Amino acid sequence: MADDSDGMLSWDESVFRDEHVFEIDYVPEAFRHRESQLQTLQYALRPAVRGNRPLNAIVRGPPGTGKTTAIQKLFGELGGQPGVRPVRVNCQVDGTRYGVFSRVFQSIFDYEPPSSGVSFKKLFGQVADRLVDEEEVLVVALDDVNYLFYENEASDTLYSLLRAHETHPGAKVGVVLVSSDTDLDVVEALDGRVQSVFRPEEAYFPVYDREEVADILGERVRVGFRDGALPMSVLDRVAEQTAEAGDLRVGIDMLRRAGLHAESRASETVEVEDVEAVSERARNHRLTRDIEALSDVERALLETVAEHDGGRAGDVYDAFAERTDLGYTRYTELVNKLDRLDLIDARYESLEGRGRSRTLTLAHDAEAVERRL
Numbered sequence: 001m002a003d004d005s006d007g008m009l010s011w012d013e014s015v016f017r018d019e020h021v022f023e024i025d026y027v028p029e030a031f032r033h034r035e036s037q038l039q040t041l042q043y044a045l046r047p048a049v050r051g052n053r054p055l056n057a058i059v060r061g062p063p064g065t066g067k068t069t070a071i072q073k074l075f076g077e078l079g080g081q082p083g084v085r086p087v088r089v090n091c092q093v094d095g096t097r098y099g100v101f102s103r104v105f106q107s108i109f110d111y112e113p114p115s116s117g118v119s120f121k122k123l124f125g126q127v128a129d130r131l132v133d134e135e136e137v138l139v140v141a142l143d144d145v146n147y148l149f150y151e152n153e154a155s156d157t158l159y160s161l162l163r164a165h166e167t168h169p170g171a172k173v174g175v176v177l178v179s180s181d182t183d184l185d186v187v188e189a190l191d192g193r194v195q196s197v198f199r200p201e202e203a204y205f206p207v208y209d210r211e212e213v214a215d216i217l218g219e220r221v222r223v224g225f226r227d228g229a230l231p232m233s234v235l236d237r238v239a240e241q242t243a244e245a246g247d248l249r250v251g252i253d254m255l256r257r258a259g260l261h262a263e264s265r266a267s268e269t270v271e272v273e274d275v276e277a278v279s280e281r282a283r284n285h286r287l288t289r290d291i292e293a294l295s296d297v298e299r300a301l302l303e304t305v306a307e308h309d310g311g312r313a314g315d316v317y318d319a320f321a322e323r324t325d326l327g328y329t330r331y332t333e334l335v336n337k338l339d340r341l342d343l344i345d346a347r348y349e350s351l352e353g354r355g356r357s358r359t360l361t362l363a364h365d366a367e368a369v370e371r372r373l
């Protein structure tokens, strides 16, 4: 134990070998337990390498099961192939058709189009013309596509992508949809005009079981921690809690926080007590992420629900309307979105003599939500 005079590890002492491997933008070298899913996607995308339109695909599975990582790995490989332009769009950030095409435009032209003042048609035309001129096959992954559905933008976006060849003969576009909303039937939720041209291959990403979690996290520990800094017994505890949560991010976040906690008590090894100390925060990792991604009005609505937990939708609207000038229809859309994100529960209840009304309750502990708002 490196116990210096003030009970802290000195700045250059650390339990970590490479702390970056626990950060959100890290793409792991080893990507195990997803062989069959990768095979399905490779099969769908292979024609692009030969200059042909790939098969479209859907990637489904709960959060933290490796969907984005699979796309990053495959698109990294595809990017090295001549004549293929893979673009991954995060629909949580770019949640409109215009936003999606801006991202594609940016990848092709290396600069961002203006956020307004250019019509969608023009933006689309420039993208499609360039693909035809350069004989490039465009492969777009719409990551977290469920957000496009929440904003009612999914069908229009897909329609434009999938029918690009009709307006611009020779344009070759393939689409991979990635959804983490397991209640959403992506194909069913699309307009008929899109369904008729969208017959995707499917890759399902199930939750990792405990052994798989332990194997994946063990590899992360090997790369990220110093030898012997995180013993097996501690890894087991983290794997157990991660498997329970079903989201691998919980485990990665727990490892990092436990490491920092060990350092804060000047220990060169991470102990089970460090895991226990950070476990609650790490388990709420998803909640933090989902709340961070909300827009100002969505956040205001969540706050209003927190203040009127269990209240009737109409009453919550009255309080919400005092903060914003949004109408009831938009309010209902926002309620549905928060419900889909599992931040609130919007349930119909029968009220005596007054038909059915919805009540809105927080889906998480009120204090945990308020702390993040």
Ligand SMILES: Nc1ncnc2c1ncn2[C@@H]1O[C@H](COP(=O)(O)OP(=O)(O)OP(=O)(O)O)[C@@H](O)[C@H]1O
Pocket (backbone or CB within 6 Å): 024, 026, 027, 028, 030, 031, 032, 033, 034, 061, 062, 063, 064, 065, 066, 067, 068, 069, 070, 144, 179, 180, 205, 216, 248, 249, 252
């Ligand atoms: N098989 C694996 N091997 C190594 N790391 C993995 C594996 N699967 C997932 N991860 C890691 O787990 C974290 C979450 O993975 P990823 O972002 O790919 O999940 P996701 O299914 O796309 O989640 P979401 O639906 O919430 O976007 C990432 O840090 C990723 O590096």
